[in-house]
Amino acid sequence: MKLTILRGIPASGKSTFAKEFIKSTTNTIRVNMDSLRMMLSFETFNPKYEKIVKKSEMKIIQMALEKGFDVLVDDTNITTKRLRSIINQTREYKPTVDVITLDVDVSIALYRNSRRNELKIVPELDMNRMYINFDKSIVFVQQLLKEEGILHTIHTDRQLFEDLK
DSSP, rough: OOEEEEEOTSSSSSHHHHHHHHHHHHHHHOOOOOHHHHHSSSSOGGGGGGHHHHHHHHHHHHHHHHTOOOOEEEOOOOOOHHHHHHHHHHHOOOGGEEEEEEEOHHHHHHHHHHHHHHHHOOOOOHHHHHHHHHHHHHHHHHHHHHHHEEEEEEEGGTTTTTOOO
């Protein structure tokens, strides 16, 4: 079993990558907190539901791994705390873990964000905050993944789909 975790700021291309990734595999399911949020409340974010969203996503990941599916986690996953949580909560299933970081310049992400469906637009202030946290966390993320022996691939915008060809 394989657990692939995508990382990147909003509008970095994670879901586009995920769609192509899923098309290229036969036994992989995609989990995404934004999709769960919309399913639960037709809202992109409501703090009232976040615990349910996070626990539901983890249960889906665990159940899928338990049933022998490969899993693609399509969320921002910016912090080491978030990555460590996913890794620790799936360890008992012994998946091969890969982390793919989509490293896109914030100006490109902001432009893409402005062209999104109204429900998916992330406020610019939040985008900039996430980019700063993303940029600051990269060294810690690389250290965590090295300690865990996890393959870490960093894609720039130009490289995004090369691995799928």
